[in-house]
Amino acid sequence: MRHPAIVLMGFIVAIGLIARLVAVAVEETKPPPGASLGQRIYYRYCIDCHGRSGRGSCRATLFLIRPGDLTDPARMRASSDTYLHELIKHGGAPLGKPGMPGFGSHLDDSQIDAVIAYVRTLSR
Ligand code: HEC
Structure with a gap:
């Protein structure tokens, strides 16, 4: 021994x-210093599940949450701004994506548009 x-x-x-x-x-x-509004919102409300890169966080994997890949250009091109706005505001449940929570009580419409613009940069 x-x-x-x-x-x-x-x-x-x-x-x-x-x-x-x-x-x-x-x-x-x-978020990194000098981050845009959309990026700051993303870091505050989204990275717990979606991860910094948008490919899903290790915490999500740990809890068996499958948040999808926000860096996939085909997937993001297929999602209109209206769709993403609805999804983020009211959550995924009404759209058949039950895992995605709604943020309508935390974010107003212009904040949602800002975070959509940031999420779109992740697939470029
Ligand atoms: C509690 C974990 C969680 C948080 C926090 C979260 N999401 Fe999601 N999100 C998910 C899951 C899970 C899915 C996949 C839903 C499904 O397929 O049922 C998803 C899906 C998505 C999608 C893809 C929808 C599609 O049709 O492919 C987008 C875009 C998205 N989330 C954006 C965001 C944004 C922006 C935020 C921050 C404001 C955010 N999410 C916060 C869990 C989360």
Whole structure:
């Protein structure tokens, strides 16, 4: 059997690494300095599920949420601004996308348009 002190050291290092990973995951929610309104809204309300890139966050994967790929140009081209506005305002349930929550109580129409404009940049 190995020396208990070495096992303990390994344990402490492992905890440190986990804490570091959690810190990285949490810091990810800060938008870069000089971010546009749409980008700031996206970082505040959307990245928990959609991730910074738009491909889905690791947290979403962890909780088996499938938010789809917002970087897919074909998919985003097929979604009109009106559709996206409805989706973000009232949530996906009425549109057959039940996993997507509505943000009508947090965001007004111009904020929704701003975040749509930002989301469209993710597929370019
Ligand atoms: C709680 C997790 C969650 C949050 C927060 C969230 N979404 Fe979603 N979103 C989803 C899921 C899940 C789907 C896929 C829905 C489905 O297919 O049933 C989705 C789908 C979408 C789609 C694609 C719809 C389509 O027809 O392909 C867009 C665009 C989108 N979300 C934008 C946003 C924006 C913008 C925000 C922030 C204002 C946001 N989402 C916040 C979970 C989330």
